[in-house]
Amino acid sequence: KQEVTQIPAALSVPEGENLVLNCSFTDSAIYNLQWFRQDPGKGLTSLLLIQSSQREQTSGRLNASLDKSSGRSTLYIAASQPGDSATYLCAFMNSGGYQKVTFGIGTKLQVIP
Amino acid sequence: EPEVTQTPSHQVTQMGQEVILRCVPISNHLYFYWYRQILGQKVEFLVSFYNNEISEKSEIFDDQFSVERPDGSNFTLKIRSTKLEDSAMYFCASSLWPGQSPAGNTIYFGEGSWLTVV
Numbered sequence: 001k002q003e004v005t006q007i008p009a010a011l012s013v014p015e016g017e018n019l020v021l022n023c024s025f026t027d028s029a030i031y032n033l034q035w036f037r038q039d040p041g042k043g044l045t046s047l048l049l050i051q052s053s054q055r056e057q058t059s060g061r062l063n064a065s066l067d068k069s070s071g072r073s074t075l076y077i078a079a080s081q082p083g084d085s086a087t088y089l090c091a092f093m094n095s096g097g098y099q100k101v102t103f104g105i106g107t108k109l110q111v112i113p
Numbered sequence: 114e115p116e117v118t119q120t121p122s123h124q125v126t127q128m129g130q131e132v133i134l135r136c137v138p139i140s141n142h143l144y145f146y147w148y149r150q151i152l153g154q155k156v157e158f159l160v161s162f163y164n165n166e167i168s169e170k171s172e173i174f175d176d177q178f179s180v181e182r183p184d185g186s187n188f189t190l191k192i193r194s195t196k197l198e199d200s201a202m203y204f205c206a207s208s209l210w211p212g213q214s215p216a217g218n219t220i221y222f223g224e225g226s227w228l229t230v231v
Contacts, residue, residue, distance in 0.1 A: 032218060043204060043224035044156070089156065093218070100169055101148075101220060103156040 002027040002094055006104035013080055014112050021075040021107045023090035028068040031093040035064050035075050038087045038106065047088075048075075080111045115139040117223035119205050125229045126195055134190045134226045136205030145188045146206040146220065147180065149173075156204065162188065195230045202227050 003026040013019050023035075032051050036044040048057045048064040050073070056065040063076040073090055087106040094100065118137045126132050138145050147159040160170040162180055177199075179191045188207075192199055202225040208218055 034220065036222075041202075041227075044206075044222035046219055046221060049219050091156070093220075100158045100161065100171070102158070105155045 002030075002092055002102040004090060004092060004102055004104035006088075006090060006107050008107060009105070010108040010110075012110045012112060015080060015082060017080050017111075018076070018078050019080055019109070021077070021088050021090075021109070023073040023075070023104055025071050025073070025092055027092075027094060028071060029094060030068065033064070033066050033073050034091045034093070034101070035062075035073075036089040036091060038089060040087075044089065077109075080109075082111045082113050085109055085111050115221075117205055117207055117221050119203075119223035119226050121226055122224065123227040123229070125231060128197060128230055129194050132192045132195055132228060134192075134203050134205070134228070136188045136190070136223060137186050138188055138205065138207030139209075139221055140186070142207035142209050142221075144168075144208045144210065145180075145182070146208075147190045148204040148206060148222075149201040150204065150225075151198075151201045159190075159203075192228075195228075197230050200228060200230045 005024045007022050030052050034049045035047045037047055038044050048059055050057050050066045061078040066073050087108045089103055089106040091101045091103045120135045145162045148156050150156045158171050160174045161168045177193050181189050204222050204225045206220045206222045208220045
């Protein structure tokens with residue numbers, strides 16, 4: 001059974017800072033990894049998807065990496081802005097049960113102007 | 114950009130009542146899902162649906178729950194005899210096809226339906 005952990009649970013940084021959000025997982029037999037953003041009371045917005053065969057993906061100021069051997073993924077946010085304030089969730093689709101995605105509880109990010 | 118739409122955005126119901134949550138997945142997608150998030154907890158998988166049948170379900174998805182695709186566009190989640198612990202945000206999602214490119218197996222989520230059981 002896949003277990004997903006996200007540390008820290010909450011993070012507060014000043015605007016302009018580069019930051020890294022961490023996600024760890026227990027089962028390396030994954031199909032893909034997705035990072036989502038969730039604003040309070042809102043739905044989930046897909047930010048980046050990394051296939052099992054890939055090591056990283058980039059979109060604008062966001063870069064996500066995947067290291068299956070260590071069971072870790074990171075989301076790097078460059079030059080953070082107040083609009084980046086949200087909860088960031090990592091989620092894994094496992095091989096074999098590829099319709100089911102297992103989520104971490106998220107890291108709540110606050111970027112202070 | 115195409116999106117998954119859900120109705121209602123918020124519903125309050127009395128314990129024991131039946132609730133139907135509705136979703137319109139992205140039009141060319143083939144896989145449909147329901148997830149839920151109890152306040153302060155993780156997003157949890159409930160069920161996936163493909164080719165007009167359930168393809169996978171979690172232990173949460175018991176006989177109280179059912180899903181249906183009544184026509185070519187809607188996808189519904191029915192909760193019979195609601196309980197207080199069913200209070201949660203319910204997310205509908207869809208994807209094109211898990212086996213294809215990242216654009217194919219990216220899962221797109223709706224804005225969610227808040228269900229409050231009183």
